[in-house]
Amino acid sequence: MKRRKKFSSLAISALMVLSLVSIIALQAAPVSANPEPENYYVRIDGSNDNDGLSWENAKATIDNAVKTASPNDTIHVGDGTYAENPTVNKENLTITSQNGAAVTIVQALNPNDHVFDVTESGVSIIGFTVENATGDSKAGIALVGVENCVIENNTVGNNFIGIWLSSSSNNTLTNNTCGNNSRGIELWSSSNYNTLTYNTSMNNTSEGITLNSSSNNTISNNTCENNMDGIALDTSDNNTLTNNITENNTFLGICIDSSENTTISNNTIDNNASYGIYIDGITSSAIIVFNNITNHSTSASGVYLAGVATTDATRMLVNYNNIVGNSPYGIYNDGTGELNARYNWWGDASGPGGVGPGTGDNVEGDVDYALWLTEPFENITINWNLQGVSAPSDNVEVENIAEVTVDLTEDGRVAITVMEEISGAPIPGDLLQAGMFVDISTVPENIAENIWITLHYTDGDVAGIDEGSLKLYYWSSVDNAWHLCDNITVDVNNNTVTGWVSHLTPFGMFGVPPTPAVPPALTAPANGAFTNDSTPTFDWELVSGAASYSLQYATDSGFTQNLTTGSSTASDYTPTTTLADGTWYWRVQTVDAVGNTGDWSSTWSFTIDTATPTVTISPSLGATLTATGWTLTTTNSSIEISGSVRDATSVTVKINDKVATVVDDSFRKTVDLMVLGTNTFTIAVTDAAGNTTTRTLSVIRAGVEPPPVAEPAISSEQAVFIGALVVLVIVLMVFVKMALVKKY
Numbered sequence: 001m002k003r004r005k006k007f008s009s010l011a012i013s014a015l016m017v018l019s020l021v022s023i024i025a026l027q028a029a030p031v032s033a034n035p036e037p038e039n040y041y042v043r044i045d046g047s048n049d050n051d052g053l054s055w056e057n058a059k060a061t062i063d064n065a066v067k068t069a070s071p072n073d074t075i076h077v078g079d080g081t082y083a084e085n086p087t088v089n090k091e092n093l094t095i096t097s098q099n100g101a102a103v104t105i106v107q108a109l110n111p112n113d114h115v116f117d118v119t120e121s122g123v124s125i126i127g128f129t130v131e132n133a134t135g136d137s138k139a140g141i142a143l144v145g146v147e148n149c150v151i152e153n154n155t156v157g158n159n160f161i162g163i164w165l166s167s168s169s170n171n172t173l174t175n176n177t178c179g180n181n182s183r184g185i186e187l188w189s190s191s192n193y194n195t196l197t198y199n200t201s202m203n204n205t206s207e208g209i210t211l212n213s214s215s216n217n218t219i220s221n222n223t224c225e226n227n228m229d230g231i232a233l234d235t236s237d238n239n240t241l242t243n244n245i246t247e248n249n250t251f252l253g254i255c256i257d258s259s260e261n262t263t264i265s266n267n268t269i270d271n272n273a274s275y276g277i278y279i280d281g282i283t284s285s286a287i288i289v290f291n292n293i294t295n296h297s298t299s300a301s302g303v304y305l306a307g308v309a310t311t312d313a314t315r316m317l318v319n320y321n322n323i324v325g326n327s328p329y330g331i332y333n334d335g336t337g338e339l340n341a342r343y344n345w346w347g348d349a350s351g352p353g354g355v356g357p358g359t360g361d362n363v364e365g366d367v368d369y370a371l372w373l374t375e376p377f378e379n380i381t382i383n384w385n386l387q388g389v390s391a392p393s394d395n396v397e398v399e400n401i402a403e404v405t406v407d408l409t410e411d412g413r414v415a416i417t418v419m420e421e422i423s424g425a426p427i428p429g430d431l432l433q434a435g436m437f438v439d440i441s442t443v444p445e446n447i448a449e450n451i452w453i454t455l456h457y458t459d460g461d462v463a464g465i466d467e468g469s470l471k472l473y474y475w476s477s478v479d480n481a482w483h484l485c486d487n488i489t490v491d492v493n494n495n496t497v498t499g500w501v502s503h504l505t506p507f508g509m510f511g512v513p514p515t516p517a518v519p520p521a522l523t524a525p526a527n528g529a530f531t532n533d534s535t536p537t538f539d540w541e542l543v544s545g546a547a548s549y550s551l552q553y554a555t556d557s558g559f560t561q562n563l564t565t566g567s568s569t570a571s572d573y574t575p576t577t578t579l580a581d582g583t584w585y586w587r588v589q590t591v592d593a594v595g596n597t598g599d600w601s602s603t604w605s606f607t608i609d610t611a612t613p614t615v616t617i618s619p620s621l622g623a624t625l626t627a628t629g630w631t632l633t634t635t636n637s638s639i640e641i642s643g644s645v646r647d648a649t650s651v652t653v654k655i656n657d658k659v660a661t662v663v664d665d666s667f668r669k670t671v672d673l674m675v676l677g678t679n680t681f682t683i684a685v686t687d688a689a690g691n692t693t694t695r696t697l698s699v700i701r702a703g704v705e706p707p708p709v710a711e712p713a714i715s716s717e718q719a720v721f722i723g724a725l726v727v728l729v730i731v732l733m734v735f736v737k738m739a740l741v742k743k744y
Contacts, residue, residue: 037072040065044080062086062095062106069093071120077128079103085113085133092122101155105129108159114142115159124150131158139164140181143171151176162201165191165214172197179203184227187214187236194218202226208249211236211259219244226250230272233259242266252278253296261413261443262286263386269302271295276326279335280306285315287415287443289384290377295325302326302361303341304334311335313366314445317415319343320377320384323361329354330361331369338366340445343417345373351424370477371506374423383418389442400456402438406504407450414448415441422506425475428482431510432593434470435461439506446503453485454498455509464547464593465511467492472499475506482508513592514545519599520571520588525606530649530688532610534578538586540601542571546590549573550597553586557603567591583607609689613647617683617695631698639699641681642668649688656681676701 038053042065046058052065058078059065063086065075071091078098085108088095095116097104106128108115112135116125123146130140140156142164143149149171156162162178163185165171169192177200178184184201187194191214200223201208208224208231211217215237223245224230230246232255233239239259245268246253253272256262258281269276269291276293279286293302302323305311314337323330324347331352333339346352346360351372354362363369373380387396391408398416406414417439427433435457442448455472462470470490473482485499485507497509520540525531538551551573554563562580566573585605590598623630632639644666652659660669660683671681681697 035070037074038069040069040073040075041078042075042082043078044082066090066093066095077104081105081107083107083109085110085115085117088116088118088123088125089120090123091120093120094124094126095128096124097127100127101129101153105131108132108134108138111135112138114139114164116141118143118146118149121147122149124152125154126150127153129155129157131156133159133161136160137164139186140178142166143168147171150174155179157181161186162204164188165194167191169193171195174198176200177202178208182206183210184208184224185210187211187217189213190215192216195220197221199223204228207232208246210234211239215239218242224249228252229255230269231255233257233262235259237261239263240265244268245270247271249273251275253293254278255280256284256286257281258283260285264288265290267291269293273298274300275304276300276302278304278306279316280311282310282312284311285443286317287386287413288316288318289320289415291321293321293323293326293330297325297327299328300326301329301332303331304329305332305339305365306334312444313337313339315443316340317441317443317445319415319417319441320373320382321345322376322378323347323352326361328362329364331363331365331367333363333365333367335365338368338445340441341367341369342371343373343377343419343422343439344369345376349374368477370480371422371424371475381420383436385416385418387414387416388412389414391447398438401436402440402456403454404440405452406448409447409449410444412447413443415439415443417441422475422508425480425482425506427508427510429595430512432465432513434465434509434511437506437508440504442504448504449502451501451504452498453501453507454496455507457495457497457509459495461509462511464513464545466514467511469511470497470509471511472497473508473510474501475508477505482510513547513596515596516543516545516590516592516598518543519601520546520549520590522586522588522601522604525586525604527604527606529606530609530690531606532608532689532691534580534608534610535575536579536606536608537572537574538588539572540588543590543598545592546598547593548591549588550591551586551588553579553584555580555582555584557585557605559585559587579608581608581610607649607689609649609687609691611647612691612693613645613685613687615643615645615683615685615693615695617641617643617697626696626698631700633700633702635702637701638670638672640668640670641683641697642666643683643695645685647685647687647691652686654684654686 040052041055041058042062043058046060048060048064050057052059061084063084074094115130115133133140139161140159145167147170151173154176156178157180159181161183162181166188167190171194173196175198179202181204183206184204194217196219198221202225204227207229208227210232212234217239220242225248227249229252230249234257237260240263242265247270249272251274253269253276256279260283276296296302305313313333313335318341320343322345331341348358348360350358352360352363352369354364356363356369385398390411393407395405396414397403401418419437422437472485472488485501487500489498520543522540524539525536548569551566552559555561585603587600587603589600623632660667679699683695686692
């Protein structure tokens with residue numbers, strides 16, 4: 001028992017020692033948790049001896065605050081003008097002004113160095129005026145070998161370069177104003193995948209925005225004005241320029257030099273002193289769509305391809321632009337090969353001038369300008385798609401509209417455009433369009449062959465078209481006509497048409513209307529009818545598949561005499577001039593949507609008779625003739641009315657609505673004279689056409705009125721009965737009275 005107690009005491013002592021050692025070790029161990037990001041403050045009247053952790057203890061310079069800060073910290077800079085050249089070498093550091101660029105100015109202390117020199121990634125510089133880095137190739141804000149930086153809401157001026165990126169990618173420059181520099185914004189030496197948006201670059205002596213050996217950048221919604229060049233790309237590939245404004249620059253709006261796969265879309269390129277878009281270099285390729293290229297009129301061009309030996313026009317696509325007010329040329333192709341410049345608005349519906357046929361902006365050189373727009377592209381529904389393709393074969397599609405399979409001689413891009421109509425490519429007169437037109441082009445041009453194309457349509461697209469007649473057609477600019485594709489198949493269950501062609505071009509689906517099954521059934525005027533209407537309305541029943549109807553009427557059944565032809569989209573027709581009296585013949589045939597006519601209906605006839613019948617009333621003895629009939633005085637209680645009629649048709653005679661029989665154009669009827677004095681009779685004679693002649697007959701019935709008949713007296717038998725009845729009443733009254741007396 002004692003040995004166990006001794007062991008227990010030793011164990012407890014050992015544990016206590018170990019615990020004490022552990023506590024000391026833990027207290028001595030360094031803390032490994034990441035601290036929270038700090039906020040540092042800089043004021044013009046601060047001190048670099050301060051810790052900078054509050055406005056009261058602010059630093060005096062940005063550079064000192066950067067040296068004090070750690071990655072992920074934020075430096076807040078108060079109002080004032082700071083003369084320094086801070087080097088930003090802390091990752092994910094944010095430097096932001098307190099009240100914006102107008103009151104927070106950073107000037108180069110050493111003009112031969114960048115003002116802000118950013119050498120670590122993830123840095124944000126927000127809300128400063130940055131100026132006076134005037135040394136050769138020195139910038140107000142320089143990003144060198146960094147990524148994911150944000151340069152925002154700065155005013156950068158009076159530097160050699162406003163904002164400069166060198167070997168820096170995935171950065172964002174937004175809402176900066178770069179003015180009065182040599183170059184506004186420059187991306188240099190593999191500065192790729194950057195986004196430049198909503199910046200203004202103006203009054204720079206060279207370029208507003210320039211890219212050199214920098215690719216896959218997005219330049220959008222920027223304004224470049226009053227520079228030498230607005231936007232310039234040199235040896236920079238796969239860049240996108242969209243929704244920018246480049247105007248009033250002293251030389252070029254946009255310059256593309258030795259740069260491949262540039263997309264220039266939805267830009268306003270206006271009133272630059274020389275060229276709107278200038279393209280040079282044998283490797284240059286560009287897609288130029290949906291731009292307003294206007295008012296370049298100082299011996300220049302809206303779009304210019306330079307150098308016979310250096311620029312390959314087949315690597316360009318210039319479509320769906322408004323090219324207006326450029327002089328002497330809207331487009332000048334001084335390069336090699338044909339330039340695809342279809343579907344542009346040239347300022348006039350007649351098309352381009354120069355080598356073109358119209359009075360719009362001139363074109364010069366080898367330019368395919370056919371199928372131009374007849375109004376600005378903004379007024380037209382256009383669905384445009386751009387997709388990359390890779391040799392040796394590839395598939396592209398626009399969902400529920402088109403699928404294309406092509407063999408390719410080299411990699412490139414395919415532009416698929418869906419349009420409601422193509423001006424300058426009239427549909428053959430015997431065909432109807434089904435669905436949308438689809439134009440397919442490649443950049444470079446003519447790299448596609450062995451092409452299978454499938455177009456989709458809806459049930460509504462083939463309304464009024466025989467679905468089984470659908471065919472796929474392609475447009476040929478050689479003879480300016482539509483031609484059938486090869487190997488056409490129609491899938492009416494899935495609403496598609498497929499065909500094969502050897503080269504890309506505009507495509508369309510056309511068919512013919514269904515043939516109406518039967519001629520129209522005539523309804524009025526009825527066959528053999530008579531009418532007094534000189535402009536009768538012809539009626540017939542509608543026929544399925546008919547777009548309209550053609551009608552003929554003439555005075556002979558062979559339709560040679562007095563033939564008139566009318567047309568209607570409804571089921572009736574009314575002549576615009578009166579028809580002469582006589583018999584007319586008429587018939588109707590269907591007309592489909594492209595003008596094909598069906599069989600004639602049966603021929604019906606009708607007679608127009610506008611003359612009223614001639615009526616003669618036979619005078620009775622002693623009758624007096626009047627203008628409309630005759631009068632007669634008689635003592636008879638009835639009279640016979642007779643006469644004769646003459647008309648081209650059969651007639652009906654009514655005397656006071658009583659029908660009189662007509663035999664051999666004569667009629668007679670005995671009528672009663674109802675009262676003494678004047679009796680008036682109306683004789684109405686109506687022919688088959690509805691013409692009516694009326695005569696009146698006044699007959700005076702003469703004689704003396706007979707005396708009134710007296711009411712007859714009562715008979716003797718009635719008198720006896722009445723007397724007996726009176727006696728009985730009296731007796732009853734006596735008995736009643738005696739009974740009353742006896743009672744009382």
